[in-house]
Amino acid sequence: MTVHARIILFMLVGYLYAAGWISEEIKTMLTTDPEVASALQVALAAVAAAIGYGWRWVARKMGWST
Numbered sequence: 001m002t003v004h005a006r007i008i009l010f011m012l013v014g015y016l017y018a019a020g021w022i023s024e025e026i027k028t029m030l031t032t033d034p035e036v037a038s039a040l041q042v043a044l045a046a047v048a049a050a051i052g053y054g055w056r057w058v059a060r061k062m063g064w065s066t
Contacts, residue, residue: 005041 010031017027030036059066 002041004035005044008044009037009040034053 013022013027014028016022017024022030056066
């Protein structure tokens with residue numbers, strides 16, 4: 001998952017830099033700091049878990065077998 005988190009981070013930072021929302025200095029800091037990558041990985045794991053629990057909640061509300 002770490003590789004995917006880094007790819008997402010590079011794409012997001014690249015977009016923000018190209019749009020002019022962040023400077024070159026911040027872009028370099030975000031793409032080279034391992035703590036930022038770790039935080040992104042934790043956030044992605046939380047989103048994945050929330051999707052799973054949300055899907056189960058919807059299934060139970062709809063009466064589907066779980």
